[in-house]
Amino acid sequence: MSKAAIKLHNELVKTIDLMKYFEESTGNLIDYAKRKKRVVRAVDGVSLAIHQFETLGLVGESGCGKSTFGRLVMRLYEPTSGKIIFKGTDISNLSNAKMKPLRKNMQLVFQNPYSSLNPRKTLRQIIGQPLKAHNVSGNRKQQTLQLLNEVGLDETFANKYPHELSGGQRQRVAIARSISLNPEFVILDEVTSALDASVQAQILNLLTKLQDEFGLSYLVISHDLSAVRQISHRIAVMYLGRIVEYASADEVFDNPLHPYTQILMKAIPLPDINIPWEPTILKGEPPSPAKVPSGCRFYPRCPFAMGICKTQDPFLMTPRSNHIVECHLYD
């Protein structure tokens, strides 16, 4: 899809300053008696937009809040503050009853196909479940067989159970289930991380095919930059609950601006011995979202940290056109 074409499309999903704070016990008995809790700032002011027919890749380390963000958009978690706009309507405060018809339009595929499929149901029951839950009319058997075909499994699979399938086949079933209600928006949470490279390629190709066929919009959540690059039109890099860089996929990979994005990219070993691997090794663990550093969140680990980084929050900057970055280097 050309860049010009993307601009013409409407925003399908948009979040404005979305936040999710969890409260958890500190594990200390005195704090417990005083009802004192620790606040975990999992998602801390994220504004993103997913356009129609577009794939947005959300990348970052484990624990940076990417999955929480995905679940917030689906309203599986209640946002602490901020707005979620789905097709022009604010859904952040809708009741469950009002959410239900909307949920048909948004689906989620999970990372682990071994735990996301009910082991006691046949594939036909698994894929037909959403149709049943939303009372979709028509020949259900015919519909499920067609869905199986869509994801590259033949009719003999309809009466099989998940344990008879390989990881890649299970993930195909999970994808078939997610598109059964003709949604416009699908969230893919680390769908290929558990798979081999060859199977991963098959699944990524399938996702591209389904997007072209049904006009889907994807939010791809992953820590694997190489896989995300292949299917995303735009990329958002997340660090400790905030988006630190946001631009088109080509732009992010050709001109990474944020030091964190650069480090993340250089950390990936390419299967080519002519390209030297000279990664920057970050010391220590990522700081916990329960103890967010002052100023820029990344400054304790940043090789380019300056005095200002410690004290002041960086603003969103656009040093290049359509390329947003949150870093003091570009003030």
Add this chain to the structure above:
Amino acid sequence: MDLLRVQGLRTCFFDGNNEAKAVDDITFNLGYKEILGLVGESGAGKTLTGRSVIRLIPPTGRIVAGKILFKGRNLLDLSEDEMRKIRGKEISVIQQDPLSALNPSFKIKDQMIDVLRLHLGLRGDEAYSKVVQLLRQVGISDAIGTMNKYPHQLSGGMCQRVMIAVAFSCEPSLVIADEPTTALDVITQLQIIDLMKMVQDKHNTSIIFVTHNMGLASKICDRVSVMYAGKIAELAPVSKIFQSPKHPYTKALLKTIPRYDVKARILYSIKGSMANPAYLPSGCSFHPRCEEAMKTCYDVVPMLTDVGEEHFVSCLLFPECRRRR
């Protein structure tokens, strides 16, 4: 003289009259301070090869043939008691999932002291200070805080550091690292790899590095062995595997890897799926998926043969591989 020589190793699983050759006639050697990568798709038998070396295979399986010569001794001739003295002391393992490799009901220090007491005979304060020293060595600055925690209180990266500390605690000559970074993200993977290289350098350890991450294998291994359906398809120094791969499987495997520096609209994938070791295809096991398969591939089993300069291939495209040994 090599540290380890594996000759004609064959590990089978039995189910009634059915026999599944999960590791089938594997021969390789490992020099001192060498890192040998075992790569391939899931189900290729990489993990089982590593586990066969220390004789830790599931009870339904059995090593039916071959020799494992470790420092000249055949490990398959040893009794279970003798084997226990070698495991953890001379050969140790780093598992893929550190959280399930550590015992959830004991503190880190108790699990570490167990190893030190069994193999080095350390007790009390001596063992205690060794634990602190080992944890510091793997980059855990708060060693005393960490050793008093339970595994569930630590992150995946931290647990893997502890596993490395345990694996290297008795200064083994061989470490079998089974996908040590697969469960971790790239930043933590980098820290763990850097750490393993550092500790390896210090103790001159040899490593069998099991992974399906070809990128990682290209950066840290000295030699790479590509496995398919329980057999070695290709074994060569790392530069040869990545610059001039000879086996069609290796070539296909390299093509499937998505790269962040290249954008492809349609990604290449190998057709079909890994052969089931219980129902191996006739001839070369790879022929149903091979793009260069010929008629002979359907009935002749290729032999792993040196096609020049330490480059071993098992493919009938090379006439040398047709000869019987």
